[in-house]
Structures are given as structure tokens and as C-alpha cells.
Amino acid sequence: MRYETMTPVQAEVIPLAIAGNDIIAASQTGTGKTAAFLIPLLQRLIDKERTKTRALVLTPTRELAIQIDETFVGLGYHSGMSSVCVVGGMPFYPQEEALVAKTDVVIATPGRLLDHMRFGTFDLSSISYVVLDEADRMFDMGFLPDLRRILSQLPKKRQTLLFSATIGRDVLRVSKEYLRDPISVQIGRQVPVDAVEQRFFAVSQRNKIDLIMDILDDRAVESALIFVATKRGVQQLDRTLYKAGFSCDAIHGDRTQEERVVALEKFRRGEIDFLVATDVASRGLDIANVSHVINYDIPRDPDDYIHRVGRTARAKKKGAAITFVTSDDGDIVRRIEHALGHKIELQQEGSGRRRRPLR
Known part of the structure; x- marks a missing residue:
């Protein structure tokens, strides 16, 4: 073990x-x-x-x-x-x-x-x-x-x-x-380890899909666990990414147990690169070798943010966490800042993505 x-x-x-x-x-x-x-x-x-x-x-x-x-x-x-x-x-x-x-x-x-x-x-x-x-x-x-x-x-x-x-x-x-x-x-609230690079993008709701496609196109993003707030949102994003040619699958509460297990095993084995999930469906999962966690929808609680981010940079490896922030997310951003103990620097949508690699 x-x-x-x-x-x-x-x-x-x-x-x-x-x-x-x-x-x-x-x-x-x-x-x-x-x-x-x-x-x-x-x-x-x-x-x-x-x-x-x-x-x-x-x-x-x-x-x-x-x-x-x-x-x-x-x-x-x-x-x-x-x-x-x-x-x-x-x-x-x-x-x-x-x-x-x-x-x-x-x-x-x-x-x-x-x-x-x-x-x-x-x-x-x-x-x-x-x-x-x-x-x-x-x-x-x-x-x-x-x-x-x-x-x-x-x-x-x-x-x-x-x-x-x-x-x-x-x-x-x-x-x-x-x-x-x-x-x-x-044990105390666990903050993300230094091996996790955390980045926050200011983005409008309608431009999220373009931004995530730009991010997933980056070769540095070897594998990503993508969190979406609702089952319907997971289905829509998974379908859109799949049609755009991305290697992905999804887990959410409306999928059968067999479908969820198959999707997870494909992700674990590297048969797909990206897994789109709700918090509830992915709660407690320990998946090795996740290079990136992407909060397509920002979590509504700081503890959930820390849970999500903790799914990368496991076993002394490095990882990255990317969070999309809309104009309606100011309150939760302040609460996450308080939990992290430092100010969050928002990167404007489209700025720096091509000039600065994601890892």
C-alpha cells in the first residue's frame, strides 16, 4: 500500500x-x-x-x-x-x-x-x-x-x-x-499545499466554455477533474467538450452506478483526460495523477474549495487548481481568501494564458 x-x-x-x-x-x-x-x-x-x-x-x-x-x-x-x-x-x-x-x-x-x-x-x-x-x-x-x-x-x-x-x-x-x-x-483546516499552483480567472458566465477549451488545449494540462455545480451543468459541459473533440466523461447523480464506475476507471487508467463531476458524485474520491483541478463553477463553501483543490498535487507531485470567478461570486471569493489566509489575485479572462504556461 x-x-x-x-x-x-x-x-x-x-x-x-x-x-x-x-x-x-x-x-x-x-x-x-x-x-x-x-x-x-x-x-x-x-x-x-x-x-x-x-x-x-x-x-x-x-x-x-x-x-x-x-x-x-x-x-x-x-x-x-x-x-x-x-x-x-x-x-x-x-x-x-x-x-x-x-x-x-x-x-x-x-x-x-x-x-x-x-x-x-x-x-x-x-x-x-x-x-x-x-x-x-x-x-x-x-x-x-x-x-x-x-x-x-x-x-x-x-x-x-x-x-x-x-x-x-x-x-x-x-x-x-x-x-x-x-x-x-x-487536525485543523487543511490549506492547499505549496505544490498546488492556484489561479483565479475573472470570466462572464457565457464565456466560460471558451475559456475552458483554451485551457484544456494547453498541453501542460495532462489530466483534469472539472467541477460543475449541477447535474444538468455537468451533462451540458461534458457533451460540449466531447463534441469539440476532448477526451472526457462525466459522473453525476443521474448516472447509474455502473456508468460512474466505468467513467472513474477510465480516468484513473488514463483512457480519458478529463472528468466532469459534481461535488456529491466525486466526494471522497482519491484519484492519483490529476495534474489539474478546474472549478468551472466556484464552490459555495471554502471547505469545499479546499477539498477540490486537494485532489491534485498528491503523493508529493505538483499540480494546479484553476477557478472561474464571475461577477456574482464576490462573497465566496472573500470567504475563500479568509480560509487561505491571503488575498486572491484575479487574472482577467484571456490575459496571460498563452504568454504564461499553466504549469
Whole structure:
């Protein structure tokens, strides 16, 4: 798995979790938090008998659940422990079979897990290790009632780890209700690393498409994750870029799970150069070798901006983040400036793109 040194969240969480503590951790995507909860899971459960389901990991999106499952398979390859990914958009019966067989670890989205609970195929009685990953995003997506239904049926004697980029009212309320004397781990807001070159272009809404085509034409842009605010916007931009001859695909909530997985794998393998996505569809994804992140629509929250930008310059590589700013975006620009701790210099549309390479 190529782990050499622990990230800050791993260094803080792993010893506490192995010791059996409940934890509420403020940690963002790309900080190594998946290993921070999977390594203690393996350590605490590896000697348990294999006839019962012992661990449950809940996530907001299918893609994140699949990614966590893949990481678990890698970390636990020699452990003999089994896992199942229980998410919508994938066949129900194989999931049911794995649940009835009492696989060791269940990694799930709340909605599909509740479906199995209604059919009586998921036995929660032996679960002793629970992870709520990206809890704030689950609440944003309306999963709080589903989470309550699931958590209320779990054994009282268990260990629970909650991870969230932000610690808001709902997160605190859930931690108070369902965690036992949790230890708080505050990694702090992660600002983009120095290896990320951040550039902001002032552009009108109608001229965005011309600007992004100019940018993608630059040979320095080897691969790009392009964020758009809405599903319809993703569809329109993907279609326009494809018709213009760009190698691209898209992920958004209206695509089937199979279509989304295929698009992601093509992007990972370098079969396409550009992936157009909404925030929700791409939440938590860890894709290596992304040279550029492009905010076609500026995110409405500074934390989302930092999440997006953190998807490039991974594994000590360099990367670039380009953000389009319209005349209506003044307020969010000021909030991002505050989060970054410095003034944002707006580059005027069309200025400097050809005189100065993007990398």
C-alpha cells in the first residue's frame, strides 16, 4: 500500500482507536483518514471468530464506499477478513448473500443498508466497531434520519469513530447521542499545499466554455477533474467538450452506478483526460495523477474549495487548481481568501494564458 510515514490524522487517531476509544475527528478528504480507521479495525478484530459481522462503515456516497472497500482489501489482504460493499445502483442479491453469510466488515451507504434491514438480511447484533465517514456530508444529503434508524439498532456496547470535515450542530448532536465519552481530534483546516499552483480567472458566465477549451488545449494540462455545480451543468459541459473533440466523461447523480464506475476507471487508467463531476458524485474520491483541478463553477463553501483543490498535487507531485470567478461570486471569493489566509489575485479572462504556461 506504499505507506511510509503517518499523516497527522493517522498519528492522532490510530493509537486512540486501537485503545478502544470513541473518537470524533475533524479531518478532510485526502488526509489519510481511511487508513486511520481501517488499521485499528483490522487490529481490534483480526483475532475474533469469523462467524459474525463485527464492523460497519457508513459513507455518504457509493463511490466513497467502493473506494474504502478497495482500501480494506489491500490493507487486510493477509488477514483473512472479508468485506462487502452495500450500496445502491448495484445488484441486491449478491449483497444479501454476503450479509446472510455474516461477512466480517460491511461498508455501506445508509439508504441501501436500510433496505436490507427491512428485509431482515442484516444482523447487527454482533457489531462492535462502527465508523461514520464524512458525517457532515451525510447530513447535507439528508441521511440524518436514516443514520438515526441504523445507530439506534446497534449494540450499545461498541466503539464508534466519527469523521467529519466540519463539526457542526448535527455532528455534535449525533456524537452526544451515539458516542460514549468521545475523544476529539482536531487536525485543523487543511490549506492547499505549496505544490498546488492556484489561479483565479475573472470570466462572464457565457464565456466560460471558451475559456475552458483554451485551457484544456494547453498541453501542460495532462489530466483534469472539472467541477460543475449541477447535474444538468455537468451533462451540458461534458457533451460540449466531447463534441469539440476532448477526451472526457462525466459522473453525476443521474448516472447509474455502473456508468460512474466505468467513467472513474477510465480516468484513473488514463483512457480519458478529463472528468466532469459534481461535488456529491466525486466526494471522497482519491484519484492519483490529476495534474489539474478546474472549478468551472466556484464552490459555495471554502471547505469545499479546499477539498477540490486537494485532489491534485498528491503523493508529493505538483499540480494546479484553476477557478472561474464571475461577477456574482464576490462573497465566496472573500470567504475563500479568509480560509487561505491571503488575498486572491484575479487574472482577467484571456490575459496571460498563452504568454504564461499553466504549469
